[in-house]
Amino acid sequence: MNRQTGLRWLSVLSFVAVWWLGSLVSSPEILPGPLVIGRTILTNFTTTTGPEEKSAAFHVAITLARILFSFSVAMILGIAVGLAIGLRRKVELAFGYLISLALTIPTLLAVFLCVIWFGFSEAGGLFAVILTVTPFVAVNMIAGAKALDKELIDMAHAFNARRGLLVRKVLVWQLMPYIFSAFRYAFGMTWKIVALAESFGLKYGIGYMFTFWFEQFNMAQVMAWVMLFVAIMLVIEHGVIARFEAKIFAWRPAHAV
Amino acid sequence: MATHAVVIDGLCKKFPSPNGRGEFTVIDSLSLQIACGSFASIVGPSGCGKSTLLNIIAGIEPRDAGEVRVQSQDGADSGARIGYVFQSPRLLNWLTVEDNIKFALEAQNIGRSSWNERVTKYLHMVGLAGQERNFPLKLSGGMQQRVAIARALAIEPDILLMDEPFSHLDEITARKMRVDLMQILEHARPTILFVTHSLREAVFLSEEVYMMSVKPARIFKHLRVDIPRPREPEDPRLFDLEKGLVKEFFAVLEQDFR
Numbered sequence: 001m002n003r004q005t006g007l008r009w010l011s012v013l014s015f016v017a018v019w020w021l022g023s024l025v026s027s028p029e030i031l032p033g034p035l036v037i038g039r040t041i042l043t044n045f046t047t048t049t050g051p052e053e054k055s056a057a058f059h060v061a062i063t064l065a066r067i068l069f070s071f072s073v074a075m076i077l078g079i080a081v082g083l084a085i086g087l088r089r090k091v092e093l094a095f096g097y098l099i100s101l102a103l104t105i106p107t108l109l110a111v112f113l114c115v116i117w118f119g120f121s122e123a124g125g126l127f128a129v130i131l132t133v134t135p136f137v138a139v140n141m142i143a144g145a146k147a148l149d150k151e152l153i154d155m156a157h158a159f160n161a162r163r164g165l166l167v168r169k170v171l172v173w174q175l176m177p178y179i180f181s182a183f184r185y186a187f188g189m190t191w192k193i194v195a196l197a198e199s200f201g202l203k204y205g206i207g208y209m210f211t212f213w214f215e216q217f218n219m220a221q222v223m224a225w226v227m228l229f230v231a232i233m234l235v236i237e238h239g240v241i242a243r244f245e246a247k248i249f250a251w252r253p254a255h256a257v
Numbered sequence: 258m259a260t261h262a263v264v265i266d267g268l269c270k271k272f273p274s275p276n277g278r279g280e281f282t283v284i285d286s287l288s289l290q291i292a293c294g295s296f297a298s299i300v301g302p303s304g305c306g307k308s309t310l311l312n313i314i315a316g317i318e319p320r321d322a323g324e325v326r327v328q329s330q331d332g333a334d335s336g337a338r339i340g341y342v343f344q345s346p347r348l349l350n351w352l353t354v355e356d357n358i359k360f361a362l363e364a365q366n367i368g369r370s371s372w373n374e375r376v377t378k379y380l381h382m383v384g385l386a387g388q389e390r391n392f393p394l395k396l397s398g399g400m401q402q403r404v405a406i407a408r409a410l411a412i413e414p415d416i417l418l419m420d421e422p423f424s425h426l427d428e429i430t431a432r433k434m435r436v437d438l439m440q441i442l443e444h445a446r447p448t449i450l451f452v453t454h455s456l457r458e459a460v461f462l463s464e465e466v467y468m469m470s471v472k473p474a475r476i477f478k479h480l481r482v483d484i485p486r487p488r489e490p491e492d493p494r495l496f497d498l499e500k501g502l503v504k505e506f507f508a509v510l511e512q513d514f515r
Binding site for chain 1: 312315316317339341343345347349350351352360361363364365392393394395412418
């Protein structure tokens with residue numbers, strides 16, 4: 001373990017320590033300690049207590065599937081729209097303002113609107129994500145398209161590179177930093193919106209369980225589900241995305257992830 | 258055998274004016290013939306349209322009038338290979354040195370079976386043997402420009418275009434690169450069209466020197482440099498040639514700016 005990872009673990013450990021100290025001075029109905037929460041999470045996975053008689057693994061899988069699906073749709077749409085706007089002046093004139101408009105919609109309102117339009121259905125959650133996440137991805141891709149290095153494109157043309165080669169070896173790599181920053185941001189937004197939609201009315205999922213226990217005033221369960229959610233998202237962001245990023249950007253001399 | 262690698266006849270190029278109204282002529286009825294196998298330099302002040310000329314020859318910039326023909330050694334009009342070394346290296350920083358060269362080979366439809374052999378050969382030629390797996394940003398500016406030269410040579414071009422390739426380097430590195438370029442060209446001998454603003458560089462490197470004036474660009478002087486190679490950078494004969502050219506240059510420039 002190097003110094004940097006050591007420091008990261010230290011910050012996580014000190015958070016748990018503060019939490020534990022807090023739980024000592026307050027009642028378990030207000031702030032249950034880390035041990036209680038850890039045990040609750042374990043029990044949730046091994047038994048099928050709770051409103052729908054499903055184990056935690058089921059709810060986690062449902063939430064992850066919702067996140068993954070709506071996130072992929074929003075990413076693909078955002079990249080396509082962003083590149084079209086960034087590369088074509090006419091498309092920019094036609095749709096540029098719509099993107100700015102969409103960016104101003106508060107996330108919470110988007111979720112409300114989609115619940116009104118689609119009811120408490122999967123489509124509602126999906127459209128809330130598309131409505132709020134797509135414009136952010138698009139804005140990043142517009143910036144990426146505008147920053148493409150004309151000198152490198154000229155170089156490729158001077159060597160007679162065909163379109164496919166140009167896209168694969170010259171353009172995609174230049175867009176990569178923009179795709180990644182969009183990716184991170186979009187992922188963060190998506191899981192928050194999905195959790196919100198689940199607590200509003202979607203059946204099953206981590207957010208659903210969170211609301212259920214909240215209405216029962218069961219603080220240990222509420223915190224167990226929040227902590228589980230946070231832990232999963234942290235692992236995905238830092239374990240999966242960051243590792244992938246480090247590999248892709250190995251060519252940069254001092255890339256700080 | 259074709260006698261000329263490049264034939265330019267009555268070339269005109271206009272750009273839109275910076276103020277948005279109308280256009281101005283950068284190159285006006287320029288004609289030029291570069292003999293096969295020769296090392297020709299075009300010398301002119303910055304902004305005279307030298308780079309534009311190379312870009313038109315390379316086919317990355319359209320022309321407004323005139324003819325540009327690039328012929329391969331066997332005389333075929335189409336399919337002449339053009340190598341280009343730019344002012345800055347213009348490498349794909351996310352690809353290894355090796356893959357940067359292979360990019361050009363793939364772009365030129367050169368058979369995959371010869372790729373490794375060519376990479377090794379031309380990296381060795383520019384003095385970068387063993388750097389295959391390195392990324393460009395780990396190399397110095399001079400080394401990056403060597404990779405760019407290897408990339409252009411690896412396609413074994415009929416003509417090699419070089420646009421002030423050493424002007425971004427410090428003088429000591431540039432000087433070493435010029436001497437090395439002469440040595441490299443003893444092994445690989447494409448026709449070379451070299452563009453520079455430095456008369457000293459032009460007379461040291463080339464067999465033919467064309468001098469270009471500004472706005473619009475035209476060739477006002479052609480000079481053969483008959484000093485045999487290898488040449489010494491300090492050769493007094495080169496200095497004499499340079500001095501003569503400088504005088505003529507300023508005479509023409511003063512006319513132009515009057």
